[in-house]
Amino acid sequence: MTYEAIVEQIRQKSSFLCVGLDTDLSKIPSFLHDFDDPIFEFNRQIVDHTAAYAIAYKPNLAFYEAYGSKGWESLEKTVKYIRANYPDIFLIADAKRGDIGNTAQMYAKAFFELLDFDAITLSPYMGADTVKPFLKYPGKWVIILALTSNESAVEFQTMPDKHTGITLYEKVISHAQQWGSPQNTMFVTGATQASLLKNIRNIIPQHFLLIPGVGAQGGNLEEIASYTLTPQCGIIVNSSREIIYAGNDINFAQAAGTKAQNMQIKMKELLAKTSI
């Protein structure tokens, strides 16, 4: 998917919402357990009721791997369902993979060929070797962990370099600008460190940022937008649990749809300040 196609979808839906499909069998409504594939059925209904308000979905791989080969089948069915019914959606594999050479190529095959995701999240610890094999796929994206929203993010990510003073996450962003371009590279930048988002936007004025941590993790949408919105939007904000677990009965998907719509309404107001 091109940069322009993502922007066009943002324009059409007046939304930059990504819904995280962190589907946990122990949290979904109990009646779904009567279905052959409860995880897929949950995802299908969530997608059907939120797709008008969301431009992206982001299954987190851990939640599928926890059920082994059956979990992978649920993931495969979810991806196929979204591709068939909502072809404009930007599909992110939240895999946080980080391996090299022929191993990275195998992950690229898994997520870009077999599963036809548009993007994959990657961990940069091992350097360029972990990212470059994914950039060989035209139209596909890498989303590199830069500054994450968890408590222990500051253990290593904000460590300053002895020689340059720039921090590790800044160095990751700086190096990654050499590997790819704003047309195939995004960065994960956590919403719980809003003031640092301003700094990141200064370094990369064009790149899309994938911002988790709004909602359950406490980030504030208006504040985040004030630091990161670009004339072309430039951000995708993810919400997972707050949307998908908004309800827990027969109407769970409608409840999720309402939550997603509420976020979309806020996003529409914020987008009015851009040139979209």
Place this chain on the structure above:
Amino acid sequence: MTYEAIVEQIRQKSSFLCVGLDTDLSKIPSFLHDFDDPIFEFNRQIVDHTAAYAIAYKPNLAFYEAYGSKGWESLEKTVKYIRANYPDIFLIADAKRGDIGNTAQMYAKAFFELLDFDAITLSPYMGADTVKPFLKYPGKWVIILALTSNESAVEFQTMPDKHTGITLYEKVISHAQQWGSPQNTMFVTGATQASLLKNIRNIIPQHFLLIPGVGAQGGNLEEIASYTLTPQCGIIVNSSREIIYAGNDINFAQAAGTKAQNMQIKMKELLAKTSI
């Protein structure tokens, strides 16, 4: 598996060899494609012919995920086969996962409950949050990426801290010593940077090191051992392609067995210098 049980297996087999099961359908002997599950059949034969010389196996997850749910089935069967037939083997999921909170818990469930691996490799970029959920499992191990053997490892891992001068990989090791102990934590330390292995062994005299990069990636076994062997051995050296693709005909597994035995003979000589 306890530290002592690993050492006991090293003593019995006079080996500290790990065989990497990076099983690629395009590289296995063509006659295996007639089997229902070629990947499992390849793994089964490799394990049967190398288990006398190896103390650990390390399937690399990318090679299974590249075949989707079918690949996961091959992995599940491989793990079950090794558990049933070679109960002393130390089983490592080379997953290089790195996620937080409830996501990390789901990965732990996938690899420690569903698949019953003894250990998982983890990427430390997001800090303690990515590791601690795995340490709640008694008898299970985390193997944290510290200094890897790939070319771009130096992009970030050897960056020195402005305040302390210690490098990122040293900081990872130092922090990880607070999270766990030598009884549940190992580190991935690449063999292609042999001189730095000496430094790592000085920082952590007791921890097991998982050392890839011997063989195809060029590390030298004697040199590595001289820097890292402890009185209790303290190292597990991995070889993947050089062993599993030693042959490409009906006798491929015997060829792998011979390669593994050759490494075991060298390892036996090196272990004579320890108190094992």
